[in-house]
Amino acid sequence: MSSSFAQRLLRWFDRHGRKDLPWQHPRDAYRVWLSEVMLQQTQVSTVIGYFERFVGALPTLRDLASADEDTVLALWSGLGYYRRARFLHRAAQICVERHNGEMPRDYEALAALPGIGRSTAGAILAQAYGMRFPILDGNVKRVLTRYHGIHGQPGQSAVEKQLWRHADAHTPAERVADYTQAIMDLGATICVRSRPACEACPLQNDCVACRDNLTAQLPSRKPAKVIPTRSTVMLILRDAQRRVLLERRGPVGVWPGLWSLPEATDSDNAWSIAQKFARIEDAQALASFVHVFSHYRLDIEPLLFEDAVAHRGVADNPLQRWCSANELTTLGLPAPVRELLLKIDEVI
CATH class of the missing domain: 1.10.340.30 (Hypothetical protein; domain 2)
Structure with a gap:
């Protein structure tokens, strides 16, 4: 055979x-x-x-x-x-x-x-x-x-x-x-x-x-699971030179080791987290969107802080950096973060 x-x-x-x-x-x-x-x-x-x-x-x-x-x-x-x-x-x-x-x-x-x-x-x-x-x-x-x-x-x-x-x-x-x-x-x-x-x-x-007309039944499938939904606020801090603040994520969890945006659990504490990185005056809520992982959905609420003035400590921290648009192309970024940053000027 x-x-x-x-x-x-x-x-x-x-x-x-x-x-x-x-x-x-x-x-x-x-x-x-x-x-x-x-x-x-x-x-x-x-x-x-x-x-x-x-x-x-x-x-x-x-x-x-x-x-x-x-x-x-x-x-x-x-x-x-x-x-x-x-x-x-x-x-x-x-x-x-x-x-x-x-x-x-x-x-x-x-x-x-x-x-x-x-x-x-x-x-x-x-x-x-x-x-x-x-x-x-x-x-x-x-x-x-x-x-x-x-x-x-x-x-x-x-x-x-x-x-x-x-x-x-x-x-x-x-x-x-x-x-x-x-x-x-x-x-x-x-x-x-x-x-x-x-x-x-x-x-x-x-x-x-x-x-035997079994193509719809084979291979046998796992029972479908209802995946949970989580939410996060992504903080886009952009300075006068239009550089964006990025953080390198830790070695565990989602997107380990990639450069990403700072995050807050909700909009209420977003300001206090943003103020740890820079002096800020105003914020603009951008359109929310959903990113689907294999095991959960992530609701993402972007919050844009323009004309942020970096605190000195950021420059001394190897896990944080201000990046120009050209530098973004040389870094490992999660797909939804890269897409979000590329489209900022189209939606504001």
Whole structure:
């Protein structure tokens, strides 16, 4: 069955697969690794622009390893899940320190790097080096779950073990890089979550979900959770030179280590917090907006303080800085903060 599965998939890939993605030319280990990490939780259409900017600024693994964290986070800003960027940065440094500046070809050494799990390691080895290793990202899980008619949530241990067995059994000995791309492409373009295009699928004749009309039920989904809502007031202190005050966030919590705006729990204490940083005279409430995280919604109320006069202590604090518009582009900022600062002059 496995050779038939792979052969049909590869024939489909030769005609319909994606062959012009930027990380495929060249398809080296650094570019494959970067794309795999970026594609976690993010669609290809979104990743392409970020990938091209990232490799334009940091074209090699050694360039990434030697870059400062602010540069890495600035390039990542907007992709979210910023721990991925820090893992990339640290893993690149380890590769320079221990692996002569290259991604290791040994599975155990590769999987030991920060942020590289079993599927990412397999994708790097298969696509960059042509080695026979299976992968199991979200798209592949969906294809295999439907093809084999596997019930139960894919994240459950027993289900995941079953999926890995199938992933390994179907992976061919030849054209591994193309096969790996093919099964990801099938899940991303044909075997999609809602209304899969089964009539265009090369595997439809043996697919249990297609045969039994189960594509809407498989993969099994987790029960939906009602996510809570939190609120914050973001303080935009801008001085006479139109520089904005930023604070570096702590190592834990949301947006760890990124530069952001000072915050207050509500508008009542916003003034007292703002006065700790600068002498202020007036404030203007800007339009509120919502930013949605995976586990909660954040209601953001921006409060703008123009012509703020900085207290001396801010200049002496490495966790606070006044930044010009040009400097903002060099820092790792949360996406909603960057968007808010770019649009201030359009809305006031």
